[in-house]
Amino acid sequence: MxxxxxxxxxxxxxxxxxxxxxxxxxxxxxxxxxxxxxxxxxxxxxxxxxxxxxxxxxxxxxxxxxxxxxxxxxxxxxxxxxxxxxxxxxxxxxxxxxxxxxxxxxxxxxxxxxxxxxxxxxxxxxxxxxxxxxxxxxxxxxxxxxxxxxxxxxxxxxxxxxxxxxxxxxxxxxxxxxxxxxxxxxxxxxxxxxxxxxxxxxxxxxxxxxxxxxxxxxxxxxxxHKSDRNSPFKPADAEFVQIAGHLIEFFEHEVKKGRLPANLLPLQSGVGNIANAVLAGLNKGPFENLTAYTEVLQDGMLEMLRTGKLASASATAFSLSPEAEKEFTENIDFYRDKVVLRPQEISNHPELIRRLGLIAMNAMIEADIYGNVNSTHVMGSSIMNGIGGSGDFARNAYLSIFMAKSSAKKGDISCIVPMVSHTDHTEHDVQILVTEQGLADLRGLSPKQRAKVVIENCAHPDYRPMLKDYYERALKTAPGKHTPMLLDEALSWHQRFNDTGSMKP
Missing domain, CATH: 3.40.1080.10 (Glutaconate Coenzyme A-transferase)
Known part of the structure; x- marks a missing residue:
């Protein structure tokens, strides 16, 4: 040879x-x-x-x-x-x-x-x-x-x-x-x-x-002699755009309150279409001279580097569509001094995440009314992908944000439920929940306060009355009043979906 x-x-x-x-x-x-x-x-x-x-x-x-x-x-x-x-x-x-x-x-x-x-x-x-x-x-x-x-x-x-x-x-x-x-x-x-x-x-x-x-x-x-095999990203749909809008409005509020600097803090963004929609929103938003410290550099961050919105990006890998990969390769000299690729033990290191004060934005499968998040399992026992780096960032970030559409499977699944069927991120690691319906700021709230905010701001209207009814009955009859829970009903929504194909009665 x-x-x-x-x-x-x-x-x-x-x-x-x-x-x-x-x-x-x-x-x-x-x-x-x-x-x-x-x-x-x-x-x-x-x-x-x-x-x-x-x-x-x-x-x-x-x-x-x-x-x-x-x-x-x-x-x-x-x-x-x-x-x-x-x-x-x-x-x-x-x-x-x-x-x-x-x-x-x-x-x-x-x-x-x-x-x-x-x-x-x-x-x-x-x-x-x-x-x-x-x-x-x-x-x-x-x-x-x-x-x-x-x-x-x-x-x-x-x-x-x-x-x-x-x-x-x-x-x-x-x-x-x-x-x-x-x-x-x-x-x-x-x-x-x-x-x-x-x-x-x-x-x-x-x-x-x-x-x-x-x-x-x-x-x-x-x-x-083969190219990488990354999938193309789908154009952002209306719900993703709404999620991005809620987040940008929240960031503007935090800047006005003095809790974030004008150029925010280093961004961490999970992989997928919802993350790219948020990055596209930030690219059109009011913030300048942004930085990123994340796992993967996606199409959205590449575009932000091109426009100058993003000054630098640190990651452990690229995850680009075929079109973005071509653009990156053709203009690699432009990106070389703006991008750093590191081992994932550094890109995801808890000490560095805490020290740099990241804004962590990750997708979820479901959240419950008390702020616990499931990001890995469908109906409790079937793995989707895995926890990835979301736990590294959620527990240690300056802001821990989880995002999803409020419903799935054409409305037959509510992504806001009485109790998550599998817990990856406990209420102690989740600060912000966002759906297309709105944003729930859970910082400093008790479980009962969180429940009201999550139901009112994040739940789909089709499921909001059911969640309110569950919470009010739990508040009256549950033996403990700190985190009111009806144990015989908490996972009944998931069981109903398994039995009938819908969480709706």
Whole structure:
């Protein structure tokens, strides 16, 4: 096989091979750490070759599965392909693939849903056993063996350090203009030797632009030429625009009250169409010279960087539509000094989130009248995606905001309920709830005060009378008056949906 011009380290020349050859080196029952965060920077060839190998082995009556660890969700080439052939025993820390979701909910795949800031340190602590293999996409290999990271960093630093064996995918579809955009911090340590992380603003660079790699652990180098697989974002619908409007009005109020500076505080935004709608609203809003410290840089933040509304953005990965990815690549020199990509143990670090004073905006599946939020489960027992980084940010942010439409499934589901069917974020970590109906500011309120504000401001009109009726009866008959609850009715809405297909009576 000929040499590959992005593989400049001489010691890797004799390790260049096909994806099929590399996949054959991954042992059964191995814990495999793969790169990738929301589809960006994921290996493109080796996982597909591994899935094909597993399918062939299963056809021969042989059992073969791996433990799959990543940064967060990945592309169909990883989660979808490996789940389809039932090749994953344990998945962590986050997924959003429909085939993987089906495997998890039918019970054929184990899933450990983890705060994203915890993953790297828990692997270092040895909580999850040994990491056997790392499969990491990079943009290039320097003459001294250091690696130019790709469009995501995620947990790649930890995978490269902890794995016994390393497989590199060197993808020449990724722009060499990415070189210098990353900031890989090697100053973390195990307790009790930890020291404060030297960062005071989102744009600070505290590490190195390249990933270190022990060349002796590299067992294969696979040249690839494939683009990232991120989904396009849908245009914002009317409800999303209304949510954005409520938030911007709230921010203006907080600035007038002196609780936020004129350029707000660093923004954190979850992934998805609702988040992009809020960013689009901010791009048209009155605030200037904004900054972002978040997990993923989406289309909305890219647009804000172009217009100058956003001065800088720190993240661990891109999550761009195909159109935005093309625009970014064509103008990468413009973005290089405005964007910093970091390991997710830094992008999601609770100490830094608290220190920088973030405004955290994340989506939810449902909230209850007392302010508890479910962001992971449908009807209590079926996983949707996972908690991701929302918990990292919610508990430590200056402002903790959760957003959703007030109803779903054409009105058959209320996203404001008497009691959430699964709790990811307790009332203690939730300050602001927003739906298209309005905004509920829960700061400093007792549970009974929160209930009234949530029902009045966030509930859909079709469900508001039912919620009021439930609360008033609970207030009269519940044995405790601090958080009045009718235990025999609290989850009856969810049960009614399971039984009839609607939460409505």
């Amino acid at each position: 000929p040499t590959f011009d992005r593989i400049q380290y001489p010691g890797f020349q004799d390790k260049i091979m096909t994806a099929e050859q590399a996949a054959a080196l991954i042992p059964e029952h191995a814990n495999v750490g793969m790169s990738g965060f929301t589809g960006s920077g994921a290996p493109k060839e080796v996982p597909l070759a591994l899935a094909k190998r597993i399918e062939e082995l299963h056809a021969q009556g042989k059992e073969f599965k791996i433990g799959l660890w990543t940064g967060a969700s990945t592309a169909p080439e990883i989660d979808g392909a490996l789940a389809k052939v039932n090749g994953i025993n344990m998945r962590m820390p986050y997924q959003s693939d429909p085939i993987a979701r089906q495997r998890i909910n039918e019970g054929s795949m184990q899933y450990c849903d983890i705060h994203l800031s915890h993953v790297a340190q828990f692997v270092w602590f040895g909580f999850y056993g040994k990491l056997n293999v790392a499969v990491v996409e990079v943009t290039g290999v320097l003459p001294d063996g250091r690696l130019i990271p790709s469009t995501s960093v995620g947990n790649n630093k930890t995978w490269l350090e902890q794995a016994d064996m390393i497989i590199l995918e060197v993808n020449d579809r990724q722009s060499m203009g990415l070189a210098g955009m990353h900031d890989i911090y090697y100053g973390t340590d195990l307790p009790p030797r930890r020291k404060p992380i030297p960062m005071v603003k989102p744009s600070d660079r505290i590490g190195e632009p390249y990933l270190r790699c022990d060349p002796n652990k590299v067992i294969a180098v696979v040249p690839t």
